[in-house]
Amino acid sequence: MKKIFLIFTIVITIVNCSNNEESSCDWEVIPSIIVPQETENNLNKVFSKDNTILNNNDENNFILKITTKQQLNNLSDDELDIDVDFDKYFILGGRIQTSSISNRISIHQLKVCNAQSSYNYEVIIEKCTECYPALGFLYFWNIYPKSISENEVTLSIK
Amino acid sequence: MKLHYQLNKKNTMKKVYLLLLLMTLSSYSQKINQKITKINDKYKIENNGRLFDVDMNTITIKLKKGVELNSNYKFYRKNKLGYVDLKVPKDYTIENYISLLSSDESIEKIEYNSIGHYIDFIPNDDDEHLQWYLSTINYYNANEFTTGNSNVIVGVLDSGTDWLHSDLGLGNDTYQNIYLNAGEDTWSNPDNPNSGNGIDDDGNGLIDDWKGWNYANNSNDVRTINFHGTQVSGIIGAKTNNNHGIAGIAGGNNNEGVKILPYCIGIAQPLGAVLDDAIIEAVDNGVKVIQLSLSVAQTNAIDNAIQYAINRNVIIICASGNGSSNNIPYPASNNNVIAVGATDQNEIRANFSNFGNNLDIVAPGVGIYGLDLNDNYITSDGTSFAAPQVSAVAALIYSINPSLTVQEVRDILETTADKVGGYNYTIVGGHPNGTWDDEMGYGRLNAKKAVETIIFEDTYISGSSLACSSNTVFSLFNVPNGISVNWQVSSNLQIVSSTNTQVTVKASNSTVSGSGYIKAIISGYEIQKIVWVGPPSPDELDIQNSNYSGQDFFVAGEQNVLWVTTKTSAIDETVMGIDDYDWNYSSGWSHFETEDKDMVSVVFVPPYSYGYETVYVRACNTCGEGNWHSESYQIMQNYYLSFSPNPTYDETTITIEQGTLEETNQKSESAETASDKIGEWDLEIYNIMNVQKLKKDNLKSKSIKIQTAGWTEGIYLVRVKYKDEILTGKLLVIK
Numbered sequence: 001m002k003k004i005f006l007i008f009t010i011v012i013t014i015v016n017c018s019n020n021e022e023s024s025c026d027w028e029v030i031p032s033i034i035v036p037q038e039t040e041n042n043l044n045k046v047f048s049k050d051n052t053i054l055n056n057n058d059e060n061n062f063i064l065k066i067t068t069k070q071q072l073n074n075l076s077d078d079e080l081d082i083d084v085d086f087d088k089y090f091i092l093g094g095r096i097q098t099s100s101i102s103n104r105i106s107i108h109q110l111k112v113c114n115a116q117s118s119y120n121y122e123v124i125i126e127k128c129t130e131c132y133p134a135l136g137f138l139y140f141w142n143i144y145p146k147s148i149s150e151n152e153v154t155l156s157i158k
Numbered sequence: 159m160k161l162h163y164q165l166n167k168k169n170t171m172k173k174v175y176l177l178l179l180l181m182t183l184s185s186y187s188q189k190i191n192q193k194i195t196k197i198n199d200k201y202k203i204e205n206n207g208r209l210f211d212v213d214m215n216t217i218t219i220k221l222k223k224g225v226e227l228n229s230n231y232k233f234y235r236k237n238k239l240g241y242v243d244l245k246v247p248k249d250y251t252i253e254n255y256i257s258l259l260s261s262d263e264s265i266e267k268i269e270y271n272s273i274g275h276y277i278d279f280i281p282n283d284d285d286e287h288l289q290w291y292l293s294t295i296n297y298y299n300a301n302e303f304t305t306g307n308s309n310v311i312v313g314v315l316d317s318g319t320d321w322l323h324s325d326l327g328l329g330n331d332t333y334q335n336i337y338l339n340a341g342e343d344t345w346s347n348p349d350n351p352n353s354g355n356g357i358d359d360d361g362n363g364l365i366d367d368w369k370g371w372n373y374a375n376n377s378n379d380v381r382t383i384n385f386h387g388t389q390v391s392g393i394i395g396a397k398t399n400n401n402h403g404i405a406g407i408a409g410g411n412n413n414e415g416v417k418i419l420p421y422c423i424g425i426a427q428p429l430g431a432v433l434d435d436a437i438i439e440a441v442d443n444g445v446k447v448i449q450l451s452l453s454v455a456q457t458n459a460i461d462n463a464i465q466y467a468i469n470r471n472v473i474i475i476c477a478s479g480n481g482s483s484n485n486i487p488y489p490a491s492n493n494n495v496i497a498v499g500a501t502d503q504n505e506i507r508a509n510f511s512n513f514g515n516n517l518d519i520v521a522p523g524v525g526i527y528g529l530d531l532n533d534n535y536i537t538s539d540g541t542s543f544a545a546p547q548v549s550a551v552a553a554l555i556y557s558i559n560p561s562l563t564v565q566e567v568r569d570i571l572e573t574t575a576d577k578v579g580g581y582n583y584t585i586v587g588g589h590p591n592g593t594w595d596d597e598m599g600y601g602r603l604n605a606k607k608a609v610e611t612i613i614f615e616d617t618y619i620s621g622s623s624l625a626c627s628s629n630t631v632f633s634l635f636n637v638p639n640g641i642s643v644n645w646q647v648s649s650n651l652q653i654v655s656s657t658n659t660q661v662t663v664k665a666s667n668s669t670v671s672g673s674g675y676i677k678a679i680i681s682g683y684e685i686q687k688i689v690w691v692g693p694p695s696p697d698e699l700d701i702q703n704s705n706y707s708g709q710d711f712f713v714a715g716e717q718n719v720l721w722v723t724t725k726t727s728a729i730d731e732t733v734m735g736i737d738d739y740d741w742n743y744s745s746g747w748s749h750f751e752t753e754d755k756d757m758v759s760v761v762f763v764p765p766y767s768y769g770y771e772t773v774y775v776r777a778c779n780t781c782g783e784g785n786w787h788s789e790s791y792q793i794m795q796n797y798y799l800s801f802s803p804n805p806t807y808d809e810t811t812i813t814i815e816q817g818t819l820e821e822t823n824q825k826s827e828s829a830e831t832a833s834d835k836i837g838e839w840d841l842e843i844y845n846i847m848n849v850q851k852l853k854k855d856n857l858k859s860k861s862i863k864i865q866t867a868g869w870t871e872g873i874y875l876v877r878v879k880y881k882d883e884i885l886t887g888k889l890l891v892i893k
Binding site: 100 | 316317384386389424426427428429430451452453454455477478479480481482487510538539540541542543
């Protein structure tokens with residue numbers, strides 16, 4: 001019995017440590033790159049409900065990592081000449097489904113937990129109190145330094 | 159690798175299954191030439207691109223020449239061209255029965271039968287085939303009766319409506335389904351809201367509100383950048399059968415349908431502050447329906463505006479919201495409105511659709527194809543797009559009868575909803591319109607049933623409640639114009655002749671007796687009259703005895719009132735048209751019938767013959783008499799006289815004996831007790847000439863010995879007065 005109790009205690013301790021590690025992780029926001037207004041407008045067109053290529057994606061919630069000009073062109077319905085220097089930067093963009101088209105994204109940002117080398121793209125929804133109850137999609141994008149692009153990025157919605 | 163193997167295995171199984179199916183079909187194929195598909199566990203016959211439900215009860219066969227029908231088959235009817243309708247036996251599925259028939263060499267052809275539609279139409283709109291929800295809500299059978307009356311206005315209070323959309327506004331047609339406010343001067347350029355006269359012609363505080371009003375920016379242009387209101391409007395009022403776009407449920411038939419009065423009450427979000435004003439303004443503009451696919455915080459102002467609408471007989475339809483929760487938001491939670499949830503293609507609650515006690519009805523809300531901005535089309539999900547389907551059907555109902563109350567329209571929508579999805583619909587307090595379920599309300603909207611309820615509201619079959627072997631005429635009243643009627647009768651009746659408004663029937667033969675029906679089938683809608691066919695045949699006729707309720711005896715000499723009750727009392731009499739009863743009795747009974755048809759008085763008269771007698775009764779109606787029912791009765795007496803001996807020479811003992819009735823009533827008492835109860839009695843004896851020979855009063859013992867030695871030979875009448883009875887007997891004296 002003592003052995004069993006000891007093993008059980010060890011397992012609980014490990015789990016707790018793991019949880020503690022996760023919760024105690026110091027998530028830092030990685031600043032995105034500010035782009036010229038024209039580039040912003042063009043990227044807003046790419047990441048919008050009017051983009052049939054995105055609309056054809058079966059996933060309701062997804063995040064894409066765009067690291068080349070070609071990838072960006074493939075994603076765009078229109079032949080937009082979007083000025084992004086992919087030697088220095090890359091794009092994180094995607095969409096999430098929402099229960100009302102009246103909902104809005106209040107914050108979306110890339111965070112890193114250096115202790116675990118984890119990257120998470122956090123999207124916080126501002127839920128409407130006065131709503132049109134049509135399901136809809138909310139779109140987001142940001143530009144970050146190329147050096148980060150090698151890392152896996154998870155998407156979380158709050 | 160493992161997955162790959164499994165896939166291959168699955169494919170192999172599929173191939174085997176397909177092979178088996180093909181083998182089965184090929185064995186049938188020589189006899190069956192129909193395309194049958196199975197959709198959601200329902201068999202469908204595909205014919206010219208349309209799907210019909212398979213009649214699961216009837217199979218039609220054609221026999222080979224010179225062959226008689228196998229007597230094992232349950233025969234319905236046949237025609238002179240050799241086609242025979244067979245009933246699918248209870249212990250067979252339709253597939254099993256087809257299989258059985260296919261192996262019968264005497265059968266040349268086998269055909270499934272469809273349950274068809276009447277003269278409805280499939281709109282020719284290009285994208286109608288993308289509107290899967292139209293067939294689900296039975297729109298195609300509703301449009302036979304109405305496609306929307308342009309006098310009915312639906313207020314769409316939403317994110318704005320693009321009245322320039324060619325499938326809603328004029329487009330390439332000569333008509334539009336946007337309401338134009340007659341109180342305002344027309345815009346000089348109908349496409350330009352700035353071309354009004356700048357005057358508030360109707361004095362409602364809104365200048366040039368010719369095509370609705372935009373409360374979000376206080377302008378007369380309700381076109382905004384949010385597609386939501388345009389899609390909602392199109393589901394209701396997109397122009398139908400105009401060879402273009404989609405079919406609005408109440409969008410006319412290549413002509414004007416119901417009119418959409420659009421109000422923008424907030425572009426990205428609905429604004430609670432203006433919702434009350436928009437509701438009141440819509441009501442004042444004459445709308446019959448207000449469509450609200452939105453949620454806002456509850457306020458007294460909005461509550462009062464809703465009440466204002468209800469008081470003016472305007473129905474309000476609201477979306478239940480998309481939170482997947484059992485908390486329906488306001489204003490759908492207001493008891494005065496109809497809260498609409500969403501279903502999917504499998505006829506179950508859409509996973510996002512809110513549910514709960516305030517839910518009233520559901521309609522499809524997944525993959526709803528409709529109008530988008532910029533003359534485009536869009537597919538969307540949400541209770542937002544379920545609610546306008548209900549609004550549209552409410553508008554169709556008002557198109558037929560604009561004087562209905564809100565409560566009447568609500569009752570129609572709720573009582574005609576289909577109980578789909580396999581949910582546990584039950585009677586629940588606070589939901590008076592039939593069975594209800596927490597997730598589905600009263601069920602899924604059924605446009606056809608809702609509309610039919612109004613169309614045939616006053617249609618009825620008039621005629622006798624009896625049908626005999628002679629011809630009886632039944633008439634159909636208040637049949638809508640241009641509608642063809644198909645008559646059906648129960649198997650114990652036959653149709654002699656029929657027209658659109660009349661049918662002559664008679665009993666199928668002279669021996670039938672039972673309940674029957676006459677149905678007028680109008681576009682799939684059944685109007686039924688229940689009749690009784692032939693003489694009455696109550697399961698049981700109970701003969702009651704008024705003197706001794708529940709007992710099966712008579713007391714001799716008493717008048718006994720008998721009456722008959724049918725097993726189910728007056729109900730059977732009414733249903734079977736019983737207007738009289740025949741009585742019959744054993745010989746030796748005298749009787750007379752009172753005026754009441756089901757009552758008779760009988761007296762059992764001397765000479766008494768103790769034992770059992772039978773009373774017979776049968777019910778009668780104008781068709782004839784039913785079968786005899788009988789009741790046996792024991793004839794009883796309280797007391798009687800015994801003589802010992804009788805005949806006698808010189809003496810005899812006269813005893814008061816207890817009769818069978820008293821024995822029955824007192825069988826638990828001891829003989830001693832019964833004996834002690836003998837009281838005083840008086841005795842008189844007369845000869846045949848009625849001369850008194852003996853008289854003794856106040857006798858105490860139950861027996862008395864009398865001397866007859868001096869009496870002349872002959873019959874003597876003995877008369878005893880005991881208690882309240884006069885007992886008599888005959889004594890024979892011999893020498």
